[in-house]
Amino acid sequence: DARVTQTPRDKVTEMGQEVTMxxxxxxxxxxxxxxxxxxxxxxxxxxxxxxxAPLDDSGMPKDRFSAEMPDATLxxxxxxxxxxxxxxxxxxxxxxxxxxxxxxxxxxxFFGQGTRLTVV
Amino acid sequence: AQSVSQHNHHxxxxxxxxxxxxxxxxxxxxxxxxxxxxxxxxxxxxxLKYFSGDPxxxxxxxxxxxxxxxxxxxxxxxxxxxxxxTAEYFCAVKGSSASKIIFGSGxxxxxxx
Numbered sequence: 230d231a232r233v234t235q236t237p238r239d240k241v242t243e244m245g246q247e248v249t250m251x252x253x254x255x256x257x258x259x260x261x262x263x264x265x266x267x268x269x270x271x272x273x274x275x276x277x278x279x280x281x282a283p284l285d286d287s288g289m290p291k292d293r294f295s296a297e298m299p300d301a302t303l304x305x306x307x308x309x310x311x312x313x314x315x316x317x318x319x320x321x322x323x324x325x326x327x328x329x330x331x332x333x334x335x336x337x338x339f340f341g342q343g344t345r346l347t348v349v
Numbered sequence: 350a351q352s353v354s355q356h357n358h359h360x361x362x363x364x365x366x367x368x369x370x371x372x373x374x375x376x377x378x379x380x381x382x383x384x385x386x387x388x389x390x391x392x393x394x395x396x397l398k399y400f401s402g403d404p405x406x407x408x409x410x411x412x413x414x415x416x417x418x419x420x421x422x423x424x425x426x427x428x429x430x431x432x433x434x435t436a437e438y439f440c441a442v443k444g445s446s447a448s449k450i451i452f453g454s455g456x457x458x459x460x461x462x
Contacts, residue, residue: 260448272393272439272452279448320392326448335400337383338441338450340392 231255233341235321241347247309250344253302254323261304262322262338263289263296272320278304279326311348318343351376353442355453362430363461370425370456372414372440379445382423384414385452387437396438399423400445410434432460 234253242248254261263275276286276296286296293315295307308315322338356371374380381400385393397408404416414425423440440453 262450264452271454274449274451277449284448322393322450324450328446328448335381335445337395337398340385340394342392 231339233321233323233339235319235341235344237344238342239345239347241349242311244312244348245310246348247307248311248315248346248348250306250319250321250346252304252306252321252323252341254304254321255339256302258323258325258336258339260324260326260338261298262320262324263304263306264320264322265317266320266343267317275306275319308346311346313348316346316348318345351380351442351444351447351449351451353440353451353453355438355440355456357456358454359457359459361459361461364432365429368425368427368430368434368458370438370440370458372423372425372453373421374423374440374442375421376442376444381443381445382414382416383441383443383450384408384412384423384425385439385441387439387455389436393439396425430458430460432462434458435460 236251260279262277265273275289281298298304320343322340324338325336327334352375354373383398384396387393399406399416407413437455439455443450
């Protein structure tokens, strides 16, 4: 049963500490998304990748957040330094996007279980 | 830029009532449309999707949605809700020539037993 795997599931950290969240997309998927969910802002798109290349990270505070895909099986979202306002659930999702080449192969985004981050 | 608007923030219904949740999108091209459900404490799961073809899409658990291109809408419907449908529902849009998937603000559905 293919699924997106996120670690850790829960993270409590002190303000100022570095936080790294990891995501293993479904094998064969070529797009990876990072979303942040809070009560106030709902589900915000932070960054996304296609074929490991970052396409848009305009939703991310650049001074403290960074997103990378070191290889096709790992995506990371890093916050340094973390702040209490970063407390949220962070979801990773992956999908297959072949664009207009073979649109019938395109899929929806499959979500991981999320990382619940609490910064105190 | 693409965007999604969900009109209802919180809907409260009794069991067996009919459901319709509104979703309007903004995008100047061909779109793919999605409805996801998030049960309390869980991740988002796909209910249904529209890529092309028949604008009336049937999904899991008795849900369906209709894509009306002229109205830029993709409303979610269910003829008779159950208590287990209590959850948050998200509409999402993706331009067919782009990879980005944007979500609406969500509609919380509460079902009275």
